[in-house]
Amino acid sequence: MNLENVAAPRPDNSWSGIWSQQVEVLPQGEYAVAKIPVSDLAARFDTPLYILDIADARARARRWKKALDNVFADLAGGDVYYAGKAFLSKAFARWMWEDGLYIDATSAGELQIALAGGVPGERCALHGNNKSRAEITAALENNLAHIVVDSIAELELVNELAAAQKKIAPIYLRLTSGVHAGGHEFIATAHEDQKFGISIPSGASHLAIKRALELPYIRLQGLHSHIGSQILQLDGFRAAARILLAERAWAMAQGAEISEIDFGGGYGVRYTELDSIPPTPEEFTCALAAEVGAHIAETGLPAPRVSIEPGRSIIAPAVCTLYTVGTVKEVELADGIRRYISVDGGMSDNIRPALYAADYTAALVSRTSLAPLERARVVGKHCESGDIVVHDVALPADIKAGDLLAVPVTGAYGRAMASNYNMIPRPGVVGVRDGKAEMLIRRETVADLLALDLG
Ligand code: LLP
Numbered sequence: 001m002n003l004e005n006v007a008a009p010r011p012d013n014s015w016s017g018i019w020s021q022q023v024e025v026l027p028q029g030e031y032a033v034a035k036i037p038v039s040d041l042a043a044r045f046d047t048p049l050y051i052l053d054i055a056d057a058r059a060r061a062r063r064w065k066k067a068l069d070n071v072f073a074d075l076a077g078g079d080v081y082y083a084g085k086a087f088l089s090k091a092f093a094r095w096m097w098e099d100g101l102y103i104d105a106t107s108a109g110e111l112q113i114a115l116a117g118g119v120p121g122e123r124c125a126l127h128g129n130n131k132s133r134a135e136i137t138a139a140l141e142n143n144l145a146h147i148v149v150d151s152i153a154e155l156e157l158v159n160e161l162a163a164a165q166k167k168i169a170p171i172y173l174r175l176t177s178g179v180h181a182g183g184h185e186f187i188a189t190a191h192e193d194q195k196f197g198i199s200i201p202s203g204a205s206h207l208a209i210k211r212a213l214e215l216p217y218i219r220l221q222g223l224h225s226h227i228g229s230q231i232l233q234l235d236g237f238r239a240a241a242r243i244l245l246a247e248r249a250w251a252m253a254q255g256a257e258i259s260e261i262d263f264g265g266g267y268g269v270r271y272t273e274l275d276s277i278p279p280t281p282e283e284f285t286c287a288l289a290a291e292v293g294a295h296i297a298e299t300g301l302p303a304p305r306v307s308i309e310p311g312r313s314i315i316a317p318a319v320c321t322l323y324t325v326g327t328v329k330e331v332e333l334a335d336g337i338r339r340y341i342s343v344d345g346g347m348s349d350n351i352r353p354a355l356y357a358a359d360y361t362a363a364l365v366s367r368t369s370l371a372p373l374e375r376a377r378v379v380g381k382h383c384e385s386g387d388i389v390v391h392d393v394a395l396p397a398d399i400k401a402g403d404l405l406a407v408p409v410t411g412a413y414g415r416a417m418a419s420n421y422n423m424i425p426r427p428g429v430v431g432v433r434d435g436k437a438e439m440l441i442r443r444e445t446v447a448d449l450l451a452l453d454l455g
Helices: 038-044 054-069 090-098 109-117 134-141 152-164 204-214 235-253 280-297 310-319 352-356 447-453
Strands: 023-025 031-033 049-053 079-081 100-107 123-128 148-151 171-176 179-183 185-188 218-224 227-229 261-262 303-310 319-332 334-343 373-379 390-398 403-410 426-433 438-440
Touching: 031 038, 038 049, 038 319, 038 403, 038 426, 038 438, 049 054, 049 310, 054 079, 054 090, 054 280, 054 303, 054 310, 054 426, 090 100, 090 109, 090 438, 100 109, 109 123, 109 134, 109 390, 123 134, 134 148, 134 152, 148 152, 148 218, 152 171, 152 204, 152 218, 152 310, 171 204, 179 235, 185 235, 204 235, 218 235, 235 261, 235 280, 280 303, 310 319, 334 390, 352 390, 390 403
Parallel strands: 049 426, 079 100, 079 303, 100 123, 123 148, 148 171, 171 218, 179 227, 218 261, 261 303, 334 373
Antiparallel strands: 023 031, 049 319, 179 185, 319 334, 319 403, 373 390, 426 438
8 A cells, every 4th residue: 555645744944845834733733824723714714725825935936036136147137927827816916026026927817917916017928829909908008028929920910909009019929949848858849739839940930030020019029938837857948948049149140139038937846745856946047047158158149138937836835725524435445445535625626636637745734643544535526536636645544524634735726727617616815924814815605606697
């Protein structure tokens, strides 16, 4: 029986710890976040509940900013764009901005949340492979730092809409280098079969760059590349950086003044104690700076200002999801018993296990247990057998209805990809800091669902 996946309580203070910095285990065995016992949070806000450790997320954001500032100080500096797709709320966007970051928005909705949170338009950028006219217009009206243009057709559209506003649109071109990374490996291919960006290997990027230089309402300010997500190694970033920098050199030889380069997001995190330790922000940014430095020395070109777009690595480890245990069942397998522990949420608040076979861990957080550890599977309450919260985890054998379980590292793409499957209202997000809790996004109710249905 595999009992490897055990969530050690608050194991360390490091960047790659499974629990956020303000998580502690109280003397009676209950967990607290930012000095608030989880049973208090459950009593006040009900479960399931996303608990966001505000100081932890902000420290992560500031660490990225500092790392980037340090390594690019001798070049042309840099900016961190927080990838709002990972998680966004008005307050969170504002905190990221207060901590010196920009906001990368991928839709009108993300942009409006950031603006409503008080982030100036000049501190936001717009992404997306199929932006609407309304989204591009909103980006221009709000004077966004830049629009990341994803295709030649979109280049024409941005030019047209900028002309209508008598504005010059600052743009980046999103280019694909053939490098894909994610998890433990990266692959480099000449032909890419995916929807994002404009291909460098096929030569399409040259056409886009030339067209951008012709269009009167376009200012080609930067080139962009994003190679994947949950990347745990440096090689893919290095390879893509070299390709993007070479493309910049080509563009500059055509007369383009490309003063900025964006290496995208994708910096991986640990989800369980079994995952390998990812590079730190210092290591990631150092690798990028080494490529930029070498390229500048070789070509004599002016250094570009460099931006990056981390999402997951800022918000994922800062959040845990709190669930209440319901039904517990023992299922007999060929090699022993597996205990199925049902909780009051599931694939509607975290689709990642079902969608990507993502592994998580879980811990009993409302009390101590002296019972032996047993192999368990934490499942949700949805009408689907793939509704798994944690595939395989060792939990105390006496877990029973009413206990609280927490699943760490759920901040990225958890609430952001939550659904109302089975007409389950989406959980709220509570921010905790210094013994105080504030609701950032309120829990949905069945009344919200009824209000959407016009009968
Ligand atoms: N920049 C661009 C252009 C992106 O497409 C993404 C993520 C990011 C930045 C942020 O990447 P991060 O640092 O968060 O890895 N739903 C998937 C992840 C999709 C990522 C999409 N793009 C998941 O739950 O694993």
